[in-house]
Amino acid sequence: MGTELKFFKDILIKAITDSNKVFIVGHNEPDFDAIGSAIGIHTIAKSLGKEVYIIVNDDALNLEPGVKKIIEENKAKYNIITLAEAKNLLDDNSLLVVTDTNKDYLTSTKDDLDKFSKVMVIDHHEEDSHTIKSDYLYINPDVSSACEIVSNIIISERIKIDPKVASYLLAGIFLDTRRFKQNTSSKTHDIAEKLINRGADSDYVNELFREEFESYCRINNLIINGTVFKKYAEETLIPKQVSFTINREAPTTIYRREEIAKAADRMLKFDVDASFVMGYNKEGNIIVSARSLKKPKASFPLIGQIEAGTILQKLDENHCGGNAYSAGGTIPLQGGEYESIFEIEEALMSIVEDELNSKAIPSERKKVLKFVRKDV
Numbered sequence: 001m002g003t004e005l006k007f008f009k010d011i012l013i014k015a016i017t018d019s020n021k022v023f024i025v026g027h028n029e030p031d032f033d034a035i036g037s038a039i040g041i042h043t044i045a046k047s048l049g050k051e052v053y054i055i056v057n058d059d060a061l062n063l064e065p066g067v068k069k070i071i072e073e074n075k076a077k078y079n080i081i082t083l084a085e086a087k088n089l090l091d092d093n094s095l096l097v098v099t100d101t102n103k104d105y106l107t108s109t110k111d112d113l114d115k116f117s118k119v120m121v122i123d124h125h126e127e128d129s130h131t132i133k134s135d136y137l138y139i140n141p142d143v144s145s146a147c148e149i150v151s152n153i154i155i156s157e158r159i160k161i162d163p164k165v166a167s168y169l170l171a172g173i174f175l176d177t178r179r180f181k182q183n184t185s186s187k188t189h190d191i192a193e194k195l196i197n198r199g200a201d202s203d204y205v206n207e208l209f210r211e212e213f214e215s216y217c218r219i220n221n222l223i224i225n226g227t228v229f230k231k232y233a234e235e236t237l238i239p240k241q242v243s244f245t246i247n248r249e250a251p252t253t254i255y256r257r258e259e260i261a262k263a264a265d266r267m268l269k270f271d272v273d274a275s276f277v278m279g280y281n282k283e284g285n286i287i288v289s290a291r292s293l294k295k296p297k298a299s300f301p302l303i304g305q306i307e308a309g310t311i312l313q314k315l316d317e318n319h320c321g322g323n324a325y326s327a328g329g330t331i332p333l334q335g336g337e338y339e340s341i342f343e344i345e346e347a348l349m350s351i352v353e354d355e356l357n358s359k360a361i362p363s364e365r366k367k368v369l370k371f372v373r374k375d376v
């Protein structure tokens with residue numbers, strides 16, 4: 001365990017010990033990483049003898065099936081409650097631990113932070129100006145997932161965990177690394193091994209990851225009928241191909257956030273440097289998901305990475321965020337900057353173009369460089 005995490009762990013444990021009640025919240029529409037890490041933190045606080053609650057304030061319709069299953073099975077066991085219930089339970093010495101996000105607008109507790117006597121954040125996403133106002137935060141973008149951070153704390157504190165909790169934590173790591181295909185370090189493998197030793201069952205995790213056939217069709221239909229490819233910076237050393245996906249036949253089709261994210265992930269399997277996918281959510285806002293291909297360390301040129309997070313921040317800095325490889329957000333249409341999903345796509349296309357032009361090296365420069373070399 002790194003010294004920074006060790007330092008944070010000691011503060012977290014002291015904060016839990018000193019408080020009467022502990023509340024945990026992940027980002028809205030929690031995924032396996034948010035819910036898994038929340039249950040992991042629950043286990044830590046419970047081991048210290050505390051009254052612990054997990055806040056999930058989403059309509060079950062917006063949740064993916066595996067997450068819904070975890071929540072339904074564990075509602076009583078892990079005190080999973082709504083924000084309104086949490087507000088009734090709060091006392092003058094309550095701690096809030098936010099996990100898997102550092103952005104205030106992505107949590108249900110955004111307007112109630114001052115009601116908690118202490119707020120702490122555990123996250124692995126890049127930090128930006130919207131970071132939650134907290135007493136202590138541990139944000140490490142070099143770690144695969146919030147579940148990896150929380151597992152590390154559980155293991156180093158030798159806290160006994162239920163094998164199912166070990167499975168939930170492994171599910172979070174599976175999700176955010178796409179099964180060790182990205183953001184994976186030797187430490188991630190080490191933590192996964194330790195979770196398996198504590199009873200995590202990958203067959204059970206596979207079961208959680210099973211998709212609904214209808215949702216699978218919706219995602220594939222979106223990709224097949226809605227994707228256009230655009231080439232950028234063709235005259236330079238770093239030509240790029242980028243895909244943009246919208247349901248062009250029925251643009252107002254409603255998607256869940258995780259469906260849009262899955263479509264963006266899947267597009268990276270093809271010959272593209274980055275993928276952008278957009279779709280309506282139930283509330284009539286536009287979900288945007290961006291992915292950028294991470295080039296192997298040895299590849300040349302190293303420059304020219306399309307930074308997914310930077311591009312979405314330029315699109316709408318108040319509603320989007322993420323890192324270079326993975327970013328997302330939900331953009332309001334009513335009273336917002338954009339009037340239609342196609343307007344958002346157009347804006348995205350031109351932001352990508354501007355970004356690449358500002359970074360691109362014209363191919364003539366290559367020749368010049370060769371001359372220079374000859375002269376030397």
Ligand SMILES: [Mn+2]
Binds near residue numbers: 034100124145176
């Ligand atoms: Mn995560």
